Amino acid sequence: MLSYLVHRILIMIPTLIAISIVIFAIINLPPGDYFSTYITELQSSGEAADLAKIAFLKAQYGFDRPLWEQYIFWAGGLLHGDMGYSFAYNLPVNQVVGDRLLMTFIVSFATILFTYFVAFPIGVYSATHQYSWTDHVLTLLGFLGLATPSFLLALVLLYFGNVYFGISIGGLMDPKYVNRPWSFGKVVSVSAHLWIPVIVIGTAGTASMIRRLRANLLDELQKQYVVTARAKGLHPLRLLFKYPLRMALNPFISDIGSLLPHVISGAAIVSVVMSLPTTGPMLLEALRSQDMYLAGSFLMFLAFLTVIGVFISDIALAILDPRIRLQAGRRR
Amino acid sequence: MTDLLFAGDSPREQANGSTTQTADPLSHYVSDAPFDPYAIERMTPAQERFYMASEWRMVWWKLRRHRIAVLSGVILLTMYISILFSEFLAPYDLDARNTDFIYAPPQRVRVFDKGQLVRPFVYGYNYRLDMNNLERIYMPIPDKPEPIRFFCRSGTYRFWGVFESDLHLICPAHGGQLFLAGTDRLGRDLLSRMIYGARISLTIGLLGVAVSFTLGVLIGGIAGYYGGWTDILVQRGIEVIQSFPHLPLWMALSAILPVSWSPILVYIGITLILGMIEWTHLARAVRSKLLSLREEDFCTAAVLMGARPARIVGRHLLPSFMSHLIASATLMIPGMILGETALSFLGLGLRPPMTSWGVLLNEAQNINVVALYPWLMLPVTCIIVTVLAFNFFGDGLRDAADPYH
Numbered sequence: 135m136l137s138y139l140v141h142r143i144l145i146m147i148p149t150l151i152a153i154s155i156v157i158f159a160i161i162n163l164p165p166g167d168y169f170s171t172y173i174t175e176l177q178s179s180g181e182a183a184d185l186a187k188i189a190f191l192k193a194q195y196g197f198d199r200p201l202w203e204q205y206i207f208w209a210g211g212l213l214h215g216d217m218g219y220s221f222a223y224n225l226p227v228n229q230v231v232g233d234r235l236l237m238t239f240i241v242s243f244a245t246i247l248f249t250y251f252v253a254f255p256i257g258v259y260s261a262t263h264q265y266s267w268t269d270h271v272l273t274l275l276g277f278l279g280l281a282t283p284s285f286l287l288a289l290v291l292l293y294f295g296n297v298y299f300g301i302s303i304g305g306l307m308d309p310k311y312v313n314r315p316w317s318f319g320k321v322v323s324v325s326a327h328l329w330i331p332v333i334v335i336g337t338a339g340t341a342s343m344i345r346r347l348r349a350n351l352l353d354e355l356q357k358q359y360v361v362t363a364r365a366k367g368l369h370p371l372r373l374l375f376k377y378p379l380r381m382a383l384n385p386f387i388s389d390i391g392s393l394l395p396h397v398i399s400g401a402a403i404v405s406v407v408m409s410l411p412t413t414g415p416m417l418l419e420a421l422r423s424q425d426m427y428l429a430g431s432f433l434m435f436l437a438f439l440t441v442i443g444v445f446i447s448d449i450a451l452a453i454l455d456p457r458i459r460l461q462a463g464r465r466r
Numbered sequence: 467m468t469d470l471l472f473a474g475d476s477p478r479e480q481a482n483g484s485t486t487q488t489a490d491p492l493s494h495y496v497s498d499a500p501f502d503p504y505a506i507e508r509m510t511p512a513q514e515r516f517y518m519a520s521e522w523r524m525v526w527w528k529l530r531r532h533r534i535a536v537l538s539g540v541i542l543l544t545m546y547i548s549i550l551f552s553e554f555l556a557p558y559d560l561d562a563r564n565t566d567f568i569y570a571p572p573q574r575v576r577v578f579d580k581g582q583l584v585r586p587f588v589y590g591y592n593y594r595l596d597m598n599n600l601e602r603i604y605m606p607i608p609d610k611p612e613p614i615r616f617f618c619r620s621g622t623y624r625f626w627g628v629f630e631s632d633l634h635l636i637c638p639a640h641g642g643q644l645f646l647a648g649t650d651r652l653g654r655d656l657l658s659r660m661i662y663g664a665r666i667s668l669t670i671g672l673l674g675v676a677v678s679f680t681l682g683v684l685i686g687g688i689a690g691y692y693g694g695w696t697d698i699l700v701q702r703g704i705e706v707i708q709s710f711p712h713l714p715l716w717m718a719l720s721a722i723l724p725v726s727w728s729p730i731l732v733y734i735g736i737t738l739i740l741g742m743i744e745w746t747h748l749a750r751a752v753r754s755k756l757l758s759l760r761e762e763d764f765c766t767a768a769v770l771m772g773a774r775p776a777r778i779v780g781r782h783l784l785p786s787f788m789s790h791l792i793a794s795a796t797l798m799i800p801g802m803i804l805g806e807t808a809l810s811f812l813g814l815g816l817r818p819p820m821t822s823w824g825v826l827l828n829e830a831q832n833i834n835v836v837a838l839y840p841w842l843m844l845p846v847t848c849i850i851v852t853v854l855a856f857n858f859f860g861d862g863l864r865d866a867a868d869p870y871h
Contacts, residue, residue, distance in 0.1 A: 160718050163722045290843075421717055
């Protein structure tokens with residue numbers, strides 16, 4: 135187990151380095167840097183640019199040095215938590231971000247929990263009652279969930295949530311708690327607001343998860359050992375939970391790897407529509423104003439979240455299924 | 467089978483029975499019938515049609531039994547044919563503005579006028595600005611039925627930008643209006659814009675998949691055929707790409723497209739961006755199939771005969787799982803259509819003179835629209851239908867892809 139863990143961590147490091155290189159390349163792709171646009175903007179409006187400050191910032195963030203040195207500077211900064219400088223806000227990225235990273239994490243985590251709690255019973259039910267009326271309805275609903283663009287669902291749910299439940303439009307908490315320290319009331323308010331984004335973001339993932347669990351369980355249910363157990367008179371529920379469900383559960387956990395990028399993607403666009411205080415709206419804004427350091431830091435954070443999620447799911451899978459860690463050990 | 471046995475036995479019986487002809491009871495017998503080594507396997511024409519069918523024919527037979535898949539296929543085909551004739555199908559031009567009818571709600575098509583069945587018509591609108599709420603109010607006028615005209619002449623357009631025409635499938639009555647899906651903030655007919663938008667939205671998925679398909683087969687093919695270091699390198703690269711959340715990466719890449727680009731260039735750029743990230747799943751499938759197939763005898767035979775790698779992969783290995791690849795490519799299209807929609811909705815994708823369903827939905831960006839002008843969300847029905855159809859069709863295709871199973 136330990137060797138598997140070490141192996142897995144060793145793989146993760148080059149992956150993260152490669153990701154950071156790609157993101158740095160994206161940051162530097164637009165022609166010109168923020169300063170040149172900034173200076174021309176100021177000059178066109180007739181203001182004198184504060185050249186001394188700009189020169190200071192340029193030196194501080196290494197804009198006058200070759201690209202590879204800039205990269206090392208940026209990546210090194212990331213390692214001890216310095217995410218660069220947001221030129222649009224004139225503040226270090228750390229201060230701009232505030233608790234948005236935490237909020238992103240909370241929303242993603244809640245969505246994954248929601249996905250599991252909804253997909254598990256529905257998937258098991260529609261597999262054990264294949265081709266029943268309920269199964270067809272659930273399948274259709276699942277397909278609809280996959281096909282509806284999440285941002286529109288967000289708008290509609292937001293409207294009805296406001297009309298029928300009186301939830302304030304937009305945001306993740308009641309306006310009176312914004313910029314306040316965490317308190318019990320704030321937590322309650324956040325959880326009252328959290329369910330709409332969680333449902334909206336989770337729909338697509340839940341639908342695909344239901345379909346996969348159903349397919350896996352159906353495969354298992356046809357196997358010989360199930361027939362044997364049934365012939366021996368094992369109680370159907372006990373049989374289901376003891377054997378085929380455990381086998382079908384495997385992909386359920388390994389799926390976090392493919393689920394997490396989806397959830398984070400969905401969260402990005404849904405939080406723009408619902409103006410949630412997460413990374414999504416700020417990422418969009420940063421991309422629009424070409425404030426590339428801010429955008430790059432957000433991208434890096436999102437990718438990091440994904441990589442960590444996949445890592446955790448792999449470890450969980452290895453704990454659950456000895457075959458996987460044995461295989462990995464043999465390969466080494 | 468039994469016939470053949472009897473046929474084989476009969477000469478000896480004849481020889482034994484007729485002693486009058488020759489003295490030798492075991493005369494040498496030679497059959498006059500031409501030698502046919504397949505006589506024992508002879509099939510009826512119906513059987514032959516079945517057993518000798520090509521793989522693609524069998525895929526088609528299996529797909530045909532999947533009713534929902536066939537229905538979805540028909541819907542998709544209709545939609546794709548419709549984009550060839552968008553100008554003819556749409557009642558108005560893409561940018562035709564009806565400044566007197568801003569935010570007009572959809573008109574209902576009616577066939578009963580004063581209790582009598584008549585040709586389809588709509589009621590004209592009486593427009594009034596409510597000065598208290600500053601709200602535009604459109605009241606249908608029941609005494610003014612405006613019959614819809616079919617195969618009629620109204621506004622001129624340039625068909626595919628080439629030749630001029632004014633023939634439409636449906637047009638409003640002379641001096642009347644026809645807004646079956648309402649109008650937007652500039653008074654443009656939403657139905658016409660949806661019909662035009664299909665052209666962009668439907669092709670972008672197809673082109674994006676073409677890009678991913680090429681990349682996936684090429685890169686997966688190289689990794690799977692050569693194995694070893696190339697394989698490890700490609701695998702790591704795929705892992706890196708897959709650990710990016712797609713949408714933020716798409717957002718970042720499309721934000722980089724220069725503002726000065728023409729709409730066509732942006733369209734190509736977005737297609738490339740969509741295609742460049744999705745290829746990884748296909749590449750993985752191709753790789754794992756190739757890894758096992760390249761050990762097969764027919765592949766070794768091809769190598770020994772001196773075929774080059776490109777020929778072995780393209781000519782001998784790929785065709786054996788092409789149907790699977792096409793099925794999974796079909797299942798990738800909905801993701802691309804949704805991706806384009808999301809990007810355009812955020813204003814990072816296609817830009818206004820280009821009209822896709824996502825660009826149309828860009829108008830429905832805030833909650834006021836849901837409350838006041840809900841018909842602006844109608845383009846989403848096109849998206850849902852298309853995505854559903856692609857999903858069902860792809861599912862059917864995937865089930866049919868292995869007809870020998």
